[in-house]
Amino acid sequence: MNRSVTDFLATEARLGTYNYEPIGVVVSRGEGVFVWDTEGNRYLDCLSAYSAVNQGHCHPKILAAMVQQAGRLTLTSRAFHNDQLAPFYEELAQLTGSHKVLPMNSGAEAVESAIKSVRKWGYVIKGVPDGEAEIIVCANNFHGRTLGIVGFSTDPETRKHFGPFAPGFKIIAFGDADALEAAITPNTVAFLVEPIQGEAGVIIPPAGYFARVRELCTAHDVMLILDEIQTGLGRTGKLLAEQHEGIEADVTLLGKALSGGFYPVSAVLSNNDVLGTLRPGQHGSTFGGNPLACAVARAALRVLVEEGMIENAAVQGVRFLDGLKKIRANTVREVRGRGLMLAVELHPEAGRARRYCEALQARGLLAKDTHEHTIRIAPPLVITGDQVDWALEQIDATLKQDLS
Numbered sequence: 001m002n003r004s005v006t007d008f009l010a011t012e013a014r015l016g017t018y019n020y021e022p023i024g025v026v027v028s029r030g031e032g033v034f035v036w037d038t039e040g041n042r043y044l045d046c047l048s049a050y051s052a053v054n055q056g057h058c059h060p061k062i063l064a065a066m067v068q069q070a071g072r073l074t075l076t077s078r079a080f081h082n083d084q085l086a087p088f089y090e091e092l093a094q095l096t097g098s099h100k101v102l103p104m105n106s107g108a109e110a111v112e113s114a115i116k117s118v119r120k121w122g123y124v125i126k127g128v129p130d131g132e133a134e135i136i137v138c139a140n141n142f143h144g145r146t147l148g149i150v151g152f153s154t155d156p157e158t159r160k161h162f163g164p165f166a167p168g169f170k171i172i173a174f175g176d177a178d179a180l181e182a183a184i185t186p187n188t189v190a191f192l193v194e195p196i197q198g199e200a201g202v203i204i205p206p207a208g209y210f211a212r213v214r215e216l217c218t219a220h221d222v223m224l225i226l227d228e229i230q231t232g233l234g235r236t237g238k239l240l241a242e243q244h245e246g247i248e249a250d251v252t253l254l255g256k257a258l259s260g261g262f263y264p265v266s267a268v269l270s271n272n273d274v275l276g277t278l279r280p281g282q283h284g285s286t287f288g289g290n291p292l293a294c295a296v297a298r299a300a301l302r303v304l305v306e307e308g309m310i311e312n313a314a315v316q317g318v319r320f321l322d323g324l325k326k327i328r329a330n331t332v333r334e335v336r337g338r339g340l341m342l343a344v345e346l347h348p349e350a351g352r353a354r355r356y357c358e359a360l361q362a363r364g365l366l367a368k369d370t371h372e373h374t375i376r377i378a379p380p381l382v383i384t385g386d387q388v389d390w391a392l393e394q395i396d397a398t399l400k401q402d403l404s
């Protein structure tokens with residue numbers, strides 16, 4: 001007998017850790033932009049697993065690469081070489097114009113790895129006195145959940161009762177280049193920032209901000225680390241969000257869609273200096289760079305480019321944003337977006353964004369709230385114009401309801 005939704009939820013509540021509050025849908029199958037629940041209902045996925053499924057659910061070519069590699073070789077650890085790692089390095093470095101690649105698994109691991117690397121670079125190359133390296137980060141950042149990372153979060157819920165935390169981080173306002181200039185000291189080794197703050201609610205910085213950030217980092221020999229774990233790999237309508245700003249980071253972090261949602265694969269990309277300072281024994285991961293991950297990531301990158309997903313994200317992103325802007329509903333405070341990274345911020349009086357996400361679920365569209373009042377919309381990059389229009393109809397009707 002099929003398990004009921006109530007049973008799935010009750011079992012999770014009984015045995016699982018209560019560290020998530022999912023929308024009450026139990027998904028059992030996915031294909032392209034759609035997922036199906038255990039009762040056979042179809043939904044348009046407008047979250048894409050927080051932008052990990054940019055290529056669409058269960059992309060057949062990524063699936064084929066995964067199945068083929070899983071039957072040949074899955075893990076050697078880095079104690080030995082494997083025949084997928086070198087081609088993965090080549091293809092990723094060539095696509096992104098990077099000199100060096102450090103493969104890891106989760107996004108948070110890529111962030112931690114970048115922090116270690118720029119600190120080492122600071123001591124060995126820049127000449128910062130040992131133990132004095134400083135990294136500047138932004139208020140309302142989201143870079144993951146490890147202890148090192150939550151220590152420089154400004155969200156009380158994220159930090160509370162998890163300390164003590166590591167020193168060496170300075171927090172400044174996002175989008176304020178003067179604040180960056182004022183915060184830089186001779187011991188500053190890096191500025192770690194998201195090109196668009198995703199979890200904060202798709203916050204796009206003012207025009208010209210990143211050009212000035214780039215200038216300041218270059219002038220003061222500070223490594224600019226762009227966390228493109230969410231914004232990268234086509235999400236904003238360009239391969240990397242930095243391309244909208246006409247700049248190049250010194251260190252770029254990728255994760256999520258690097259595997260098309262099949263497997264945790266992340267990477268630190270950098271110039272020769274930063275990753276060039278690491279030596280055997282100083283950093284690593286049993287699974288990082290494993291042949292299964294590399295084969296999956298190679299296929300995920302290939303379909304992203306060959307199937308025009310980045311260009312489609314740009315086109316459909318404009319259509320989606322224009323459509324959202326045309327919605328005349330008293331509940332809406334602001335609409336934001338770049339490419340298919342979109343958000344609708346509700347007026348506080350409209351009630352919790354979660355209620356609207358639940359109403360969207362009833363209409364066959366899955367989206368997720370972030371903070372109290374923002375609905376985040378990020379469909380797979382394979383979405384068509386007709387599907388965007390259908391999504392807009394559902395969103396329009398939902399936002400015209402009073403769910404306060």
Ligand SMILES: Cc1ncc(COP(=O)(O)O)c(C=O)c1O
Nearest residue numbers: 106107108142143144227229230
């Ligand atoms: C910008 C950014 N950095 C890092 C992370 C952490 O990635 P992971 O959940 O794979 O550790 C996320 C996840 O949402 C993210 O959005």
